Amino acid sequence: MKIENLPSEFIDARKVLQVIEQNGFEAYFVGGSVRDTLLGLSIHDVDMATSAYPEEIKKIFKRTIDTGIEHGTVTVMFDHKGFEITTFRTESGYQDFRRPDKVTFIRSLKEDLKRRDFTINAFAMKENGEVIDLFDGMTDLHNHLIRAVGDASQRFNEDALRMMRAVRFGSQLNFSIEDKTFNAIKTNSHLLEKIAIERINVEFVKMMLGIAPSRGLQEMLDTDLFKYVPFFNQYITEIEAIAKLNLNGKLENEIQVWALFATELNLDHNQIRKMMKSWKCSNKMIEDVLHVVTGIKMLQNQQLIPLTIYQVGIDNLLNANQVMEIYDKAFKADDLQDAYQQLPIKNKSELNANGGILIKSGFKPGPQLGKVLNDLELMVINGEIENDEATLITKANELVKEN
Ligand code: ATP
Ligand code: MG
Numbered sequence: 001m002k003i004e005n006l007p008s009e010f011i012d013a014r015k016v017l018q019v020i021e022q023n024g025f026e027a028y029f030v031g032g033s034v035r036d037t038l039l040g041l042s043i044h045d046v047d048m049a050t051s052a053y054p055e056e057i058k059k060i061f062k063r064t065i066d067t068g069i070e071h072g073t074v075t076v077m078f079d080h081k082g083f084e085i086t087t088f089r090t091e092s093g094y095q096d097f098r099r100p101d102k103v104t105f106i107r108s109l110k111e112d113l114k115r116r117d118f119t120i121n122a123f124a125m126k127e128n129g130e131v132i133d134l135f136d137g138m139t140d141l142h143n144h145l146i147r148a149v150g151d152a153s154q155r156f157n158e159d160a161l162r163m164m165r166a167v168r169f170g171s172q173l174n175f176s177i178e179d180k181t182f183n184a185i186k187t188n189s190h191l192l193e194k195i196a197i198e199r200i201n202v203e204f205v206k207m208m209l210g211i212a213p214s215r216g217l218q219e220m221l222d223t224d225l226f227k228y229v230p231f232f233n234q235y236i237t238e239i240e241a242i243a244k245l246n247l248n249g250k251l252e253n254e255i256q257v258w259a260l261f262a263t264e265l266n267l268d269h270n271q272i273r274k275m276m277k278s279w280k281c282s283n284k285m286i287e288d289v290l291h292v293v294t295g296i297k298m299l300q301n302q303q304l305i306p307l308t309i310y311q312v313g314i315d316n317l318l319n320a321n322q323v324m325e326i327y328d329k330a331f332k333a334d335d336l337q338d339a340y341q342q343l344p345i346k347n348k349s350e351l352n353a354n355g356g357i358l359i360k361s362g363f364k365p366g367p368q369l370g371k372v373l374n375d376l377e378l379m380v381i382n383g384e385i386e387n388d389e390a391t392l393i394t395k396a397n398e399l400v401k402e403n
Contacts, residue, residue, distance in 0.1 A: 001138070003129035009033070009043045016076055016083045017048065017127035023060050025052035026109060027085070028124035034131065035120050038141055039173070048085045049124070051107045057085055072105055088112035097160045097194040110134055117155065117162045118169065118181075119147045144175040152184035160191035164203035167219045171210030177219060185223040192228040198280050200229060208247075208257040217243035230278035238265045250326050254285065255319050259292040263323065269293075288316055295320030299331060304339045310381050314340045344380050344387050351377055353392035361393050368403070372396050 006014070010029065020027035031047035050057065054074050058064045063077035072087035090111050091100030106112065109124055109132070116122040119137035126132070140147050146166050148155045156163050163185045166177050177185070192200065207216040220226045221240060227233050242264045251257055258281065262272045269290055276286045295312040298305055299320055309317060317336055324330040345351055353376060355369055363369055376392050376399075379385045385395055 001131045001133070003037060003125070003131065006129050007037055007043055009046055010037075012079060012081055013046050013048060013083055014127040016078050016085070019078075020050050020052055020057070020060060020085070021127070023052070023056075025050055025056065026107075027052070028109065028126060028132070030113075030124050031116075031121060034123040034125045035137075035141070037125075038123070038131070038138070046083075048083065049088055049109075049112055050085050051088055051109070052085075053087055053105050057087070071103055089115070091115050091158075097157060097191050098196075100158070114149060116149055117159075117165055119149055120145075120169070120173075120175075122149050140178070144173070145178045146170050146173075146175050146181060147178040148181045148184065152181040153188060156184055156188040156191060160188065161195050161199050161203065163189065163192060163223070163225060164195075164200055164207075167216045167223070167225065168203045168207040168210065170219055171207040171212045171216030173210075174212040174215065182219075182223065185225065189224040190228055192225055197230060197278070201279050201281070204229075204279075205254050205257055208251055209253070211248060213247045213251065214243050214245065217247075231275045232261075235265050245326055247326060250322065252322055253319070255288045255292055255316070256323050258285065258289045259296060259319065259323050260326065262289060262293050263296055267293075288319075291316040292319045292323065296323055299324050300329070304331075304336070306339070306343055306383070307378065307381050309336075309339055310343055310346070344383060345377075348377060350387070351380060351392070352387050352389045353396065357389065358393065358396055363396065363400070368400070372399050375399055 010033070013029070017027040017029070027048060027050040029046060030049045033043045033046045036043050052060070054069050054072055057074045057076065061076045061078065065075040065077070065082070067073045067075045067084060072089050073084055075082045075084050087105045088107065088109060088111065090104050090106055092102050092104065113122045113124060113134055119135040119140045122135050123137050124132040135149050146169050148162070166181060166185060169175065170177055207213060210216060217239065221236070221243060226236060226239055232239060242260065251260065258276060262275065265275070267275060272290060272293060273286055276289060291312045294308060295317045298308045312320065314337070317340065318333060321330050321333065321336055340346075351373070353373070355365070355373065358369060358372070359365055363372075376385070376395060379395065380387045385391055
């Protein structure tokens with residue numbers, strides 16, 4: 001099969017493949033970009049593979065960068081753009097169920113495609129659009145199936161992350177997992193414990209942000225994968241309930257994903273921290289999610305409270321509202337924007353008094369000053385006092401006298 005009009009993302013990269021071919025080597029587009037082109041989906045990154053060894057690629061092109069030379073990846077600079085090219089390779093070892101012990105560069109396209117995870121990820125495409133399909137990926141594409149290349153059980157023993165990738169692609173494409181592949185996941189699900197949580201996290205979030213996250217969740221439950229991930233293994237019943245929600249097309253980003261789980265698992269702030277730390281989420285992500293959960297609680301009560309809106313911030317308020325969409329309980333985004341715009345101040349720096357100003361008007365530096373400033377901030381947000389310097393200084397004096 002030949003694709004006649006290649007999407008624009010391939011056009012520049014084609015020239016790189018042509019140059020490699022002119023030098024007597026083979027070179028192809030591989031991986032997700034070929035799959036997504038065949039499906040008519042948009043492409044994010046164009047992966048390329050070649051029979052030329054890294055040293056040979058470096059001889060062909062004037063400017064190259066050793067991006068991941070030990071795995072055979074070199075970045076070629078061409079027409080002022082960078083293109084990553086990876087030498088065909090086989091992987092062997094896998095004694096730890098994750099990384100191969102040894103990567104060997106090879107000349108055979110077939111051997112390179114054989115090590116890839118699923119048939120729909122094992123296409124190669126020439127620069128002229130001709131598609132090479134050695135594992136009948138086209139049939140699986142038509143039948144909407146995720147099928148391991150070769151013996152599924154063996155492939156999951158080599159790299160247990162592939163089991164998460166199966167459910168991730170299932171959700172991203174709304175494909176089913178082919179029976180043998182599915183059963184092999186079920187048999188080997190415990191191997192997921194061998195995989196670094198950071199890598200599981202990436203696949204899990206991609207799954208939740210796919211077009212069919214409920215399907216992905218149900219498959220993780222049915223294959224027992226959920227039993228072998230941190231924290232969630234204690235909440236299988238709650239996760240069964242999440243899988244039944246109408247999630248498709250709702251979640252827009254990672255913050256919303258974690259906030260949904262926090263809400264459905266009914267977690268307090270400490271438990272949310274615990275969940276997210278066990279998944280190695282960043283501190284910034286944790287803080288955002290805590291704000292979103294605060295926002296969700298407010299919206300669930302059908303209230304718009306200035307102080308809460310101030311603390312949560314507009315971005316996370318909109319994130320909270322998007323989670324409310326799942327329950328058909330969202331506010332109109334405009335109403336939230338209005339409530340936010342009506343806040344007297346949007347952050348502390350907009351308060352027309354600060355430590356310096358209060359000290360100049362006679363206040364002593366110290367912890368009391370900080371407390372007074374906090375009280376002023378609250379009063380301004382709640383509309384109890386005007387945000388002008390004179391009012392704030394007067395009020396500050398009153399507060400000090402009261403204490
Ligand atoms: P995406 O759209 O998410 O980029 P992708 O298919 O390009 O999807 P990548 O993770 O970028 O996925 O990997 C590129 C290709 O490398 C895959 O299509 C697959 O052929 C191969 N690959 C990636 N990870 C693995 C793995 N763990 N085991 C086997 N092959 C893999
Ligand atoms: Mg990719």
